């Protein structure tokens with residue numbers, strides 16, 4: 001295990017922002033942190049980076065605590081973006097590169113490569129304040145990866161980007177992962193985590209309510225959706241015990257059921273009734289899981 005968060009809590013006065021969190025991220029893995037506003041994601045990142053000290057527990061990267069001394073191992077895209085508005089793009093990135101101990105020549109090369117990748121080479125000599133929000137975000141991202149960190153922590157990397165730029169950033173993040181970088185990112189968009197992460201945590205009021213590999217989480221989620229295309233009336237299925245939600249659309253019936261046993265019962269009943277064009281038990285989406293788990297935890 002490379003990143004180990006062990007029994008970590010963080011209190012601000014009487015308020016507990018993170019409550020007994022334990023998780024691990026393996027080297028080269030992409031890990032997603034989900035949670036409503038105020039769930040404790042940013043606080044967890046800040047503790048991981050050594051910017052905040054946990055009230056309890058410990059966080060280590062390859063067995064060592066992270067902090068000022070080994071900060072070049074980590075790249076961080078903070079939620080509150082921290083660029084200097086008056087500085088030119090190249091000067092800004094140069095400054096971050098020097099902070100991470102890079103050589104001038106290497107910094108120049110990396111800056112040129114990254115500006116090219118994000119199609120913003122023409123902005124090299126513009127002041128940050130002259131750039132659009134999306135382009136400023138790209139610069140902030142470049143600042144976090146310029147020094148080729150082993151561990152990359154991205155707080156809401158996709159917020160404020162248009163769909164084209166979201167894809168551009170996703171591609172670059174994926175390439176970094178393929179090159180071996182361990183990546184942890186937070187997002188409010190389930191589909192980003194679903195697409196990119198093997199492992200994830202859903203935080204709620206500082207505690208993990210879902211944690212594990214995406215595949216396992218989906219498999220173990222009991223509530224299932226069934227889609228039926230049949231050329232006969234299906235409304236009799238509404239009264240089958242274990243049916244949570246029943247909806248007919250123009251060409252299909254969608255049913256939410258409590259678990260797989262109910263799905264099997266529905267299959268048997270439908271098969272006896274007549275010809276079925278399609279009967280499919282869909283995997284739950286991360287959105288379904290989030291709503292169920294976070295909703296339940298709130299209740």
Ligand SMILES: Nc1ncnc2c1ncn2[C@@H]1O[C@H](COP(=O)(O)OP(=O)(O)OP(=O)(O)O)[C@@H](O)[C@H]1O
Pocket residue numbers: 012015016017035036037038039040041042043044079
């Ligand atoms: N320095 C601080 N002093 C007091 N309370 C704090 C401090 N930092 C964070 N908190 C509180 O801790 C809780 C968790 O905040 P955190 O920023 O970690 O949430 P988050 O999951 O990142 O939320 P968001 O999605 O809105 O960014 C919030 O209720 C916040 O107000």
